[in-house]
Amino acid sequence: MSYCLNPNCQKPLNPLGTNFCQSCGTKIQLLLRNRYRIIRPLSGGGFGRTFLAEDEDKLNEPCVVKQLTPQLQGTNALQKATQLFQEEARRLQQLGEHPQIPTLYAYFEQDSYLYLVQQLIVGQTLRQELEQQGIFSEQKIWKLLTDLLPVLQFVHAHQVIHRDIKPENIIRRQSDSKLVLIDFGVAKHLTTTAITKPGTSIDSFGYASLEQMNSGDAYPASDLYSLGVTCFHLLTRIHPSKLWAEQGYSWLANWQQYLNTSISQKLTQVIDRLLQKDIHLRYQSVNEVIQDLNAPAQPPIIPPPVSLTQPPPSAIGLNQPFERKPLPIAEPELLRSKPYKHQLFPTLAPAKLFKNRLLAGGIILLLGLAGYGYWQSIRNIPTLTGHSGEVNTIAFSPDGQNIASGSDDRTIKIWQLNSRKELRTLKGHADWVYAVAISPDGKTLVSGSKDNTIKVWNLNTRQELRILPDHKSYVNAVAISPDGQKIASGSYDKTIKIWNLNTGQISTLVGHSREVLSVAISPNAQQLVSASADRTIKVWNLNTGKELSTLTGHSGDVNSIAISSNSQLLVSVSDDKTIKIWNLNTGREIRTFTGHSGDINAVAISPDGQAIATGSDDKTIKVWNPITGEEINTLRGHLGPVYAVIFSPNGHTLVSGSADKTIKIWQLPK
Template sequence: MIYCLNPSCEKPRNSDTTFCQNCGTQLISQLRNRYRIIQPLGGGGFGRTFLAEDEDKLNEHCVVKQLAPQVQGTSALVKATELFQEEARRLQQLGEHPQIPILYAYFRHDNYLYLVQQFILGQTLRQELRQQGTFSEEKIWKLLTELLPIIKFIHEHQVIHRDIKPENIIRRSPREDLVLIDFGVAKQLTATSLEQTGTTIGSFGYAPMEQMKYGSAYPASDLFSLGVTCFNLLTGIHPSGLYMEHGYNWVMHWRQHLKSPLSPQLVQVLDKLLQKDIEHRYQSVDELLQDLHQKPQPASIPRDFSLPQPPSRINPRQSVFPSTVLQPRIQLKHKLLAGGIILLLGLGGYIYWQSLGYIPTLTGHLSEVNSLAFNPSGTTLASGIDDKTIKLWNLNNKQEIRTLKGHSDKVYSVAISPDGQTVVSGSKDNTIKIWNLNTGKEIRTLTGHTALVNSVAISSDGQNIASGSYDNTIKIWNLNTGQELQTLIKHTSAVLSVAFSSDSQTLVSGSAVREIKVWNLKTGKVLRTLPPHSGDVNALAISPDGQMLASASDDKTVKVWKLNTGKEISPLTGHSGHVNSVAFSPDGEHIAAGSDDKSVKIWNLDTGEVLDLKGHSGKVYAVAFSPDGKTLVSGGKDKTIKIWQLR
């Protein structure tokens, strides 16, 4: 198997051939006759990351980063290239430390820049927090003891990391030592840089005021981020929510969020790390290490104490879900970078960024965009439109591939099969059509509904289609033959939305009489009817793990339910108009929704934070996450599709 390195290729996996079977690009079995790409690890604003094998090191795993920035304009590209080169220089400079990834190579091939670095097997502290819960005081002391020598090392090499947070600290397996990663935004500390302000970059809540407001970074700046990291791991509370609500004043009251007491020694250390003003903080790692020598013995650390608890957070990995969720309203913040790049940061590790004054937009629709669906590789997007058509788009070059014509009325819903070969559409003409995605040819038309088809869904095993109609019924069809398998008749009003569970055994439906029904597809029986919304149920989504259901309604809320019991977890509020669409991120940690209020909101289910995305000039009817979770798309009444880049 050879992986095509053309960033625009829709189907990059190939057998051992000379040219890509999809895009025609000449295939490279090994970069520099040495590095063989195995699989993609993800991508972001500045490039794509791959897991690879190094033939010169007995096929040892390594990480290959390819610079393929999704930016508009020469100045933005220059800045992206500069940041990529700086990351390589930092790794080369610092890689002699055993707890910093080693730079193996940096080179250009076919007009793309590549960076090859050491692969670190393990999990980030963010992942550890989610799996094991909040850290004890002993664990925080141990973290400081292990991490401070690494930070001291980089500071002695005149480098400020500028983005210390749980996501950028890996506990290596099986050694269990800590590794500091992601030097893509690191800053060289020189006499010149001390006198000048620079690029404002970092993560909201973790980065100190001098860094976010003035673009300045010092050793004390990294120590502030270290203090916030400790706070996050101790409390489980993401600091971006506190930052958005209170600014930097939240650090003055960090102790009120503790769930159990800390020793006076650790309180003193964290107090000094979390000072808003840089002159009141520790100025160096050595200064902090002196206080660490005074840490208490384990027996003297308090272990049981009760404080008033803040509202619980939704944690999709817990077996028992809380009934409330903290929901600070977070407006999307942005920072101007040199070269015209806007960095948008916040919301549980998500980083949104666009070029200055530019939200990538797909135009060319003649009417409203009602539905959106990605193919499995995330390279092709289908949009269902009021003008009776479906459009297919190439997300890499933002160009229309083709328009599918055949419906005689508005297309309300589209879905793409798990194998990426088939598009299914539901229309006001009472029919469902099945199309070949690669050729755009209509395969067959399914008839049987006596009123418009408002929603279609394809089961995760790729075998069946579900369609919800204004004739108050749901029909289940065989995707391959078009045969009608069963009709579900229990709703007393129009069926507005349908969704399959991840195991394809359960179907959920929502209706215009505000009710949600959960069906057993083997028996065709209703398992349960959920308590009603106070408005029409316009859209449904089931989390990838099959544990949670999200429902969007005219009552301006998204409700989150435990699917196997029907228990409501919590409503997600903030929209001021009807909520028309809802989607789970691929990791199940975020929910996005589009509304009549012209905005898209994204909620973090771990923290309850909500992020507003504004850019549409009309009602938002559709939202969809890309399969890798790196992109969100939204479409609506303004006849456009907006593309929101996530890292």
């Protein structure tokens, strides 16, 4: 049979070989985009219809085709529906790498309709499973939470809110019984504004939180509410829309009365907090739920209320106007407060306690907490000497065993960290070495120099592999992508270049009006960030070279930037003597803090994101609590400006380089 794709057709099924629909006269499309054959409808209504299809280019492999079918052509509804559909395509492309989210195959327009093709998940929805097998046991609910929460954590980490979590949108995959989260048709990116007007809703009644129903706002806590309602529905077989229609949200206070069987205190506590009507009494992040799942049962802890004029701590509201100003509260998952594992960065006592200095044969730094003390004399700070010029840059090998340093003496030195011995010296640059980076596999080193070139070295053989000479002025910064295939460089010629080592392709990014002083690639390999003497930071798409945003706020040269390991947090330092923390995905400035008395030249983030280190012209290194902005400690010992700071991969060591021609190793207590 052939299927008519006219959404208004009353009898869309036609005999095979029919050119025009026998019911409505619309031309029959045998193959969408010359490859996708429609088999039968799976569902429909709202903004689109979903079909089972076959991909002829993949030996008739089954797939799912979604067609945009707005009810009101030529109205605002059409624009909103189209935008929602496009958002779904973008979200699926972004999220489809997760094995429990459908993969996006194609997105295209044909005959004035939009189509999306995605992976077919073979299995049953939890709604079907409930109808066939009856109410879920407590054990099955625990399994649901254990299986689905990491998926939701992945979604939220990409700044996406699903907005429509319910049993119909969760499929138990037949091949491995894993739960797959589907239907991102109304998902919204955290940086966009609301598509629906306040007071309207495209959410499923009963599953949507109060903030969604009232104003269209959605946060990670909103998805967690829907997850709690889903658990309730599966435990009771009572559809929440019925309770919502009769009682509004008042049923939440007594949800346990609808249970047919008793459940444990621990599960009761978890679901009770998921089902809080007030968003501020609810779980704010998936991490909080997971922590409670792994903790013994105890009376619920209710966080203090937060003003409704500000989004909750775990989210930036979808409908909030974009404001480039510091938030009074921390953003989601970026600045979560927890005790840091090293005593150098305590969180249980005021930071100023750790600024006391004692004189005992030299200045002694107290790096201890409570009864544990860690002492390090300036005279005994491990120091690497050998460069005859200023040390401008430092890089760690992935295993944390070696470091590389670049200097005004035109050399790069490789050092063994534990023995503190110089292993080798790489010579070849004709002028100062400003930047070095080591590939993720530890085999390749890249250096940038005042001689306008980038050199690629084999660390094992010490051989210079190639020279990249396209910049027209000093190369001040280099970075290597996580797969080791791309090199990004920033130059005094005001450009950023991306070098693809596999293809030899070179992309030049233009946008800064002055020298580019620092570049960084996000660990998820999606973004390239550049900082400039023009006092701006630019965020680029690493793969396309498209400029995504420009961050402004510094009043001096932006000398250095660093990205957190989860690709969510960006830190910048400047000649204006400030440190700024930004949400990398939204461009929102989270907070600014100060403390250095000179220009700040370098910044690094600890591997777990719980500490920031900065190096300054004031000859000190300061360590900061990124959550509070408090100065935790000041490390003194260099005799000149500090140009480089870096944490070891395990976070146990901080290394600094200075104009005094030395490298210092600050050993952190484990």
